[in-house]
Amino acid sequence: MNTASGILRLMVCKAALSFLIIGVILCSQSAASEQPPELLLGVEPEHNIFDQMERYRKLAGYLSEHLGIKVNLTITSRYGEVINRLKTRRLDGAFLSSFTAALAITTLELDPVASPVHLGGESHSRGYIFVRSDSGIQTLIDMEGKSIVFVDPASTEGYLFPLAVLKKHGINDKNTFFKRHYFSGSHASAIFAVLDGRADIGAAKNTVYNTQVSLDPSIGDELAIIKESPNVPEEILCLRNNLPEEIKEKIQTVLLSMETTSRGRNILRQFRALRFIKASKTDLDPVLEIAHEAGISLTSANTR
Secondary structure, eight states: OHHHHHHHHHHHHHHHHHHHHHHHHHHHHHHHHSSSSSEEEEEEOSSOOOHHHHHHHHHHHHHHHHHHHEEEEOOOOSHHHHHHHHHTTSEEEEEEEEHHHHHHHHEEEEEEEEEEEEETTTTTOEEEEEEEETTTSSSSHHHHHEEEEEOTTOOIIIIIIIHHHHHHHHHHHHHHSEEEEEOSSSSSHHHHHHHHTOEEEEEEEHHHHHHHHHHHHHHHEEEEEEOOOOOOOOOOOOOOOTHHHHHHHHHHHHOOOOOOOOHHHHHHHTTTEEEEEEEEEGHHHHHHHHHHHHHHOSSSSOOO
16 A cells, blocks of 8 residues: 555656656747747848848847847848738838838837937938939929839839829829939939939939938039928838837847947947937838828839
8 A cells, every 4th residue: 555655646646757858848938939039130231231130230239239139131133022021021120211111110010129329419311312414303393204213112202202292293193204213222323323323313312312421522523412301201111010128128229228338338339329319100200291292002012
């Protein structure tokens, strides 16, 4: 009887130990699923791809150090591609320009986290429509029958804004109004396309335009700005809404506190920013207004 009782107690203890081990494993797996071992953030192709990677690489390293999570980067080949990769959950978030941020927040329910304040002291940008100074083009009427270069269908400053300008003046078909139109893929490329005579008219964001002029002041003499958009957010870090809240809050805290440490300020300078500020959905209200004027619905916008 004693032997049987001992065996029974031993079996009960073993069963309890097995359940305990299983519980620890399940808890560990649950914790691991809540906190991803790595984060993959997308970057849009605004500048030269090597310049972009160098600029963001050190910021990603800083985030990795302070989050305890490896932050990886991928630069997409075009603006709309980042939306497609977010749709398929192959990105945890991305540094987005205003139109793609509005698309991602509206259609994919991404959460806006933070925006950089750049060295000029602004977190916003504006769209420019520009021509060669010697082109004779000064008004919208002068543009008819000419060629125009846009940036990308998913760019506020480089496509949405000029489209809104055309719509406001009753021009609903750019295919018949312009002799030719095409997309350059980046703001800098659009600027140089007009500068080199490959297009009569161009559209791009003011920050890239002004950077090019600062590098080569003759560009400011050779080009003339004929239209300018309202302010829109230049860049917003947006994250998937199903990421753990703790991770999203920590990322925001790390970015917003960078200017308080010497190392953080050094990384910010290399990133060409003064600091990060908190971003919200209302920041994108001007983009929604421009989209409305352009006759574009964000829920059905085609970024391909």
